[in-house]
Amino acid sequence: MTITQLKYVLSVAEYQNFTVAAEHSFVTQPTLSMQIQKLEDELDVQIFNRSKKPIELTQIGQKIVEQAKVIVDESNRILDIVHQQKGYIGGEFRLGIIPTVMPTLLPMFLNNFTKKYPKVKLIIEELTTEEIVKKLADGHIDAGLAATPLENEAIKERPLYYEPFVGLIPQNHRLFKNKNISVNELEMEDILLLEDGHCFKDSVINLCRTHKIDNKKGFQLESGSFDTLIKLAKEGLGMTLLPYLHTLDLNDEDKNHLRDFENPPPAREVSLIYHKSQLKMQMIEALKKTIDGVVRGAISFSDVKIISPLQKR
Structure with a gap:
């Protein structure tokens, strides 16, 4: 039994197809199949039911896969131990970032990180958020940047900053003349939202005091882009909510439409998250230190009310 054989088993278990698993393992399909067959012969069990389409794990195969994940993780930890002992920060590091954080946070730290840690290949x-959690569980990424808390026992969370929500109000809107806005003044049917899959949308829904949509506007629109929501709001089609960092690069005309919330403002917690197996911790610590250094000057809010994307509604 070898670590390589166990990795091949995990790949087939994930993709439920020998050809696809071989492609992701960077070997030929006959090589992968032969190694798995050798393992099955050695153990005298059948791990996969090959007659099923897609391929399924047998009952004993499910137990083998669970143990294989532990063994492969622990084998990876050996290299981690060596790197940490030597103080080495380098190699491949795969990072997932949610769409509402990527355009604002990434430009703030990427250049600093690559210059400070040139031996790290950052992918x-x-x-x-759902994709990040799954890929962390499958070992396809090493860490993620997401809104928290996630209430997932398999995920470790390291808060980076607290980012208030800011309202963008068109001139014809009932709240435009207000210096500040209150959470109690928000109505769901009044707000232009991001599309499903964005945790910021879920946070906004959790924030609002009512979820009944009367559709007074005569249309319902959801977008995957804050820029689109801003343009629609300026056309008078409704208000929208933005994360604070997204407002910093707006032009002066757009900033005239911004309204802060009364204290304590609603906010999201943005964290560096990783699997509880805690592999590549030296690179995770380096990334957190870099982001802490650049964010501290741009966002220093502490008196906020955290709105979780998973808050019970």
Whole structure:
């Protein structure tokens, strides 16, 4: 039995297809199949039911896969121990970032991080929170940047900053003349939202005091882009809510439409998250230290009310 064989088993278990698993393992399909067959012969059990489409794990195969995940994680930890002992920060590091954080936070720290840690090959993906959690569990990414808390026992969370919500109010709106706005004044049917899959949308829904949509506007619109929501709001089609960092680069005309919330403002907690197995901790610590250094000067809010994307409604 080898670690490589166990990795092949995990790959087939994930993709439920020998050809696809081989592609993701960077080997030929016959090589992968032969190694898995050798393992099955050695154990004298059948791990996969090959007659099923897609391929399924047998009952004993499910137990083998659970143990294989532990063994592969622990084998990876050996290299981690060596790197930490040597103080080495380098190698491949895969990071997932949610769409509502990527455009504002990434430009703030990426240049600093790559200059300070030139031996790290940082691979960045824009992913939803659900995708980040799944890829962390599958070992396809090493860490993520997401809104928290997630209430997931398999995930470790390291808060980076607290980002208030800010209202963007069109001139014809009932709240435009207000210096500040209150959470109690918000109505769901009044707010332009991001589309499903964005945790910021879920946070906004949790924030509002009512979820009944009377559709007084005569239309219902959801967008994947804050820029689109801003343009629609300026056309008088409704108000929208933005994360604080997204407001910093707005032009002066757009900033005239911004309204802060009364204290304590609603806010989201943005954290560096990673699997409880805590692999590549030296790179996770380096990333957190870098982000802490650049964010501290841009966002220093502490008196806020955290609105969780998973808050019970």
